[in-house]
Amino acid sequence: MESKFNRPLAITHPIEMEDRIKLSHGAGGESMTGLIKEHILTHFAPTNDGNREIKIGIRQLDDSAVVGDTVFTIDGHTVKPLFFPGGDLGSLAVAGTVNDIAVMGGEPLAMASSFIIEEGLPMETFERVCESMGKTAKAAGVPLVTGDTKVVEKGSIDKFMVITSAFGKMSPYLKSNLDEARIYRPLDTEWLKDSNLAEGDVIIVSGNIADHGVAILSGREGYGFDTNIKSDVAPINGLIGEALKVGGVTVAKDPTRGGIANTLNEWAEKSKVGILIDEERIPLAKGTLAACEMLGIDPLNVGNEGKLVLGVVPGKADGVLAALRAHPLGKNAAIIGRATSKIRGVVMETLVGGKRIVEPPVGDPVPRIC
């Protein structure tokens, strides 16, 4: 199947492609990291220099920034279609931002939303998205306190995009969680940073991977496949809270664009430690696997919107796993591997008994999943 997301970009711009923005620059993988490092940090980062209040800034390329005792994040949502099995633009816009605060060890306190709407959007569509945002905000326990609305002329934007921002403070469970980890090894940080992973830490995923990306595709016209797969979109601040109460969590991430392959490669690179995972243990629904095989995409690279990947000190892994499984969003949680200095990067022991390198994805194979 020659699908849209595989079309060679060079067809559109045969010349000077290197000097233009490509879809992969926004797909959450290596290409996006390159764009940020080469073209954004040059201009933004100098303004951070010398400001000791910035504990985690834009240079760290983490899920949120930490300024003083405030955790802060923003996320644009351009999902297509607006409504898909299991969710919609509204639930996604709220969950995505809540989750970015939560995986730093933050407790989100309030959200803001910016609407960019195409002239002519049916009011009913607009209101359904607002309703979904309100419901998801209520489920997460995080109020929407301010916003902005822009309407652009027909053809200037594809229907409707929602950008959300949130701020929060440190989770009340974070300090004791890190103290529990320190019983096992030194850990010089106040927050769940991508660079915290160390030799021996156990990797846990909170449930079936890749459902979100597959649900998005099945919701698009012209893909010609039928699945019962629903997006996992959900706020996971409650779920991570249960893990932090147990303690020993050193690093956390919601594996969105680029999937768990991207998450694990970011950790391996920033923490300077290898990660060995076991294919057999990775929770994956049969229908999702079948769809990925049909589309020729790797489920490890497909985005999730309600999952949590954790690194946990060995002595606490079973306790954290049990806590996740006791939560409605973590029933299928599983230990999928561990950090080891014996390898570099991310390596997977495959079902057939071999080993393969899990490459950092260039980007997510499914465009506009979030």
Add this chain to the structure above:
Amino acid sequence: MESKFNRPLAITHPIEMEDRIKLSHGAGGESMTGLIKEHILTHFAPTNDGNREIKIGIRQLDDSAVVGDTVFTIDGHTVKPLFFPGGDLGSLAVAGTVNDIAVMGGEPLAMASSFIIEEGLPMETFERVCESMGKTAKAAGVPLVTGDTKVVEKGSIDKFMVITSAFGKMSPYLKSNLDEARIYRPLDTEWLKDSNLAEGDVIIVSGNIADHGVAILSGREGYGFDTNIKSDVAPINGLIGEALKVGGVTVAKDPTRGGIANTLNEWAEKSKVGILIDEERIPLAKGTLAACEMLGIDPLNVGNEGKLVLGVVPGKADGVLAALRAHPLGKNAAIIGRATSKIRGVVMETLVGGKRIVEPPVGDPVPRIC
């Protein structure tokens, strides 16, 4: 001139226009307020209820929210063209958000930016905008600490949009400023809320109005008029700081979409007091006035991006005016009127000696100015 922004929307959608989003819904005037009250608050506001930390929430429709001791805002920027006389998407995106925090009496501490980019955007364009953001952030003294990047396929968005969010704390000058105002009258608030204006308060504007909207139009193709007018886009956190140091400021706003007509009508409605202004005193460049006359638009309704409108207790008005004039961004500051309970709404004494009602604008006459 039959300009784009005047084209009747009904041509595009002859039927059921009432059930669709219109350009005016995002233009900052009465139409937008209606959309928020009827279609957004219904779903968002219930999540605020009972949360005593929310001092100023979405119901107040103010420039920013206040949660606990944190001021918080978000603003989407869809300006067209991306580069215009006096500024660009980048300077606008930073100044707009800094200013929303500043006019609440807040001191912005950090900013986040969300990029939504059309595939194929020249990298040079992208980088020029980033550079401008960095420079403006430096000028404002507010670091860009985190961000998000989405790229959508060609045709899904008009080139490039930047959404910024910021949080801050109370300005160190706000408390003493309000205490100065309390010498003249009771004032039951900790913040510069739109509802603070009272009988006798003097209205000050920090300089020439309507330059931004006219500069945007002159930067567009096909408008066939030449001016030397430049956008006033600038962060005004320093300017308002000078006013607060003097004290006695009760309310402040940056008069963006819908211009000073919208600002003054919002104050009159929320503060339940009339406002009388004097046309002769309103600072306005000759070229801007000429352009507005040619286009048939009212400069009072045209947006600004680096101006400040203040309400000040009478005893402090001259001091505040002098402080504004001593700042590079306030050289043309002027007292333009006062609040009075003798009238309702906003009324202007005209140059020809009559009086006219300054209606709350349906929206800004220039679309996509910010």
